[in-house]
Amino acid sequence: MKFTELIRARYSVRAYKPDPVPDELLQQALEAARLAPTAANRQPWRIVVIPTAGREEALRRIYDRAWFVQAPLVVCVCTVPEEAWTRRNYDGKSYADVDAAIVMDHLILAATDAGLGACWIAAFDPAAAREVLDLPAGVEPVLFTPLGYPADTPGPKRRKPLADLYRVLPD
Numbered sequence: 001m002k003f004t005e006l007i008r009a010r011y012s013v014r015a016y017k018p019d020p021v022p023d024e025l026l027q028q029a030l031e032a033a034r035l036a037p038t039a040a041n042r043q044p045w046r047i048v049v050i051p052t053a054g055r056e057e058a059l060r061r062i063y064d065r066a067w068f069v070q071a072p073l074v075v076c077v078c079t080v081p082e083e084a085w086t087r088r089n090y091d092g093k094s095y096a097d098v099d100a101a102i103v104m105d106h107l108i109l110a111a112t113d114a115g116l117g118a119c120w121i122a123a124f125d126p127a128a129a130r131e132v133l134d135l136p137a138g139v140e141p142v143l144f145t146p147l148g149y150p151a152d153t154p155g156p157k158r159r160k161p162l163a164d165l166y167r168v169l170p171d
Ligand SMILES: Cc1cc2nc3c(=O)[nH]c(=O)nc-3n(C[C@H](O)[C@H](O)[C@H](O)COP(=O)(O)O)c2cc1C
Pocket: 010, 011, 012, 013, 119, 120, 121, 122, 123, 124, 157
């Protein structure tokens, strides 16, 4: 898919078929994540791939939506904050979450390109996620997505007009 088509084709998929995700497509999506840029190339992220079969109840403690556990896989992007670049010369801001978002975007766009569906999820219970995924200290769950074949269709893209979202400073 051309990039311009890909970014229009991606949407938040909230219904999934039970069909398995071929391992080759999962590996492609993970490789796209690996190639994501990160601040100072620190790569302060880890991914956990969770097969949903048999774990539905535990996963719904993390995010209680039926569609969350419909796909055969759920993916969690985590950060390792102590590995992340911080703007320490100024305000100390950590870019760990920015890095995680880029990783997730690469993964989801690669999945979309392969005909798979996904949905960014931030509104999950982090304590439940830590427990269910058995995350070690120092690893923070930041984003989840189901990964599987879509069983719904995209609605119209509702976005603010571009003119409301950017400005160019005068010469
Ligand atoms: C950082 C982030 C967090 C999100 N968290 C959730 C979520 O917890 N639950 C959910 O259903 N959708 C979530 N979404 C999906 C957004 O609601 C969705 O991307 C937005 O409404 C635009 O729709 P589209 O993805 O279909 O283009 C999230 C999206 C982003 C980028």
